[in-house]
Amino acid sequence: MxxxxxxxxxxxxxxxxxxxxxxxxxxxxxxxxxxxxxxxxxxxxxxxxxxxxxxxxxxxxxxxxxxxxxxxxxxxxxxxxxxxxxxxxxxxxxxxxxxxxxxxxxxxxxxxxxxxxxxxxxxxxxxxxVPKPEAIIEENVFFLRIMADHSKFIGHLLDPSERKLVDQAREFSHDFDQLVFQAVDLDSMRPQSETRPILSQFLNQNKVSVASLRDFKKTARELIEACRIKSNIHPLLADHTFREAERFLEIIDFFEASLMRSSN
Structure with a gap:
């Protein structure tokens, strides 16, 4: 084995x-x-x-x-x-x-x-x-911040004339900034006893937001590769940020599975 x-x-x-x-x-x-x-x-x-x-x-x-x-x-x-x-x-x-x-x-x-x-x-x-429950929050803070950064970079590297996509990138940036702050708040107020229900809700909320950003990145990557939008984004960079969103989703699944095992 x-x-x-x-x-x-x-x-x-x-x-x-x-x-x-x-x-x-x-x-x-x-x-x-x-x-x-x-x-x-x-x-x-x-x-x-x-x-x-x-x-x-x-x-x-x-x-x-x-x-x-x-x-x-x-x-x-x-x-x-x-x-x-x-x-x-x-x-x-x-x-x-x-x-x-x-x-x-x-x-x-x-x-x-x-x-x-x-x-x-x-x-x-x-x-x-497998990280301890408190480390799960810390690692999510790391990846949420990465996702927020990606959104900012995308917004800056798109041509200003791509107004709709720029606005979408800014919305994602704002949403992930808020998720970072929420995670930091949760880390400081985390109960010292049972944390699994709180962590499960936290992970589920993050998963929904990351999946939405992942889909946006996937669409952007396809448009960039097909030369259908104006930007300074290298096609490999578009794929790079997409893979990191996919990675975050895999890690959330990994954390959820570890919490489930520890509760049994």
């Missing part, structure tokens, strides 16, 4: 390594031509995560736990390295030492995702598969 830590580790690496590789591409495309060193560093990270994906292909869910733990440590180092790179870019941007087409919030956004990836690998190597 496959070890759940092995299966989850490989799944996290498969998903997030691709995300890290794409972040590197998006950053490289956003720099100006004279920022060659930063572009070269971004390209080096693309190569690094491509090598990780090649190594990943050698593993299966039946691989030895210790081998996967060793691989997790290796990938952790890559995640930490790209986090440092992203924070360096953010610092240069905020100090106006460079000017590029990479929004500061976008750079902060992708650095948060690198930190999340590194943290997940550490948790898995420590045998932590």
């Amino acid at each position: 496959a070890d759940p830590i092995v299966a989850r580790s490989l799944d996290e690496i498969r998903f997030w390594s691709r995300i890290m590789k794409e972040h590197s591409l998006f950053l490289s495309l956003g720099f100006t031509y004279e920022q060659k060193q930063l572009i070269d560093e971004a390209r080096n990270f693309i190569s690094l995560f491509e090598r990780i994906e090649e190594k990943l292909a050698r593993f299966t869910v039946n691989s030895e736990l210790e081998q996967v733990r060793s691989f997790n440590k290796e990938v952790y180092q890559a995640a930490v390295a790209i986090w440092h790179y992203k924070r360096k870019v953010l610092g240069l941007t905020l100090r106006c030492e460079i000017r590029s087409n990479n929004f500061p919030l976008l750079v902060d956004h992708i650095s948060r995702e690198a930190a999340y990836f590194a943290n997940r690998l550490t948790e898995l190597n420590n045998g932590k598969l």
Whole structure:
């Protein structure tokens, strides 16, 4: 029988390594031509995560736990390295030492995702598969904020003449900002005893909102790929944000299943 830590580790690496590789591409495309060193560093990270994906292909869910733990440590180092790179870019941007087409919030956004990836690998190597109830709220705050950021980026990167789509993106941004605040409130007022009914309602509400945003992203991706709307959104970026919404829905399902098991 496959070890759940092995299966989850490989799944996290498969998903997030691709995300890290794409972040590197998006950053490289956003720099100006004279920022060659930063572009070269971004390209080096693309190569690094491509090598990780090649190594990943050698593993299966039946691989030895210790081998996967060793691989997790290796990938952790890559995640930490790209986090440092992203924070360096953010610092240069905020100090106006460079000017590029990479929004500061976008750079902060992708650095948060690198930190999340590194943290997940550490948790898995420590045998932590399912978060405690309080961690479920914290992880939802992380992903709700990611969804809110996506909505803001979409709204800014659409051509202003795409008024209806811009308005829809702004509505999603507002809705997810409110969900973030609601989650923070829930975290601070969470009862110390029974939390499952509250958490179940919380997860269900998030699922409905994320599914709606996921569908919007899917439509936007299809329109962008067909060149039917005007925007500065790279087709891969449209697909990237769609996959992250899908990932959040999978994680909500995972949390719901873990709550159900713990209540039996």
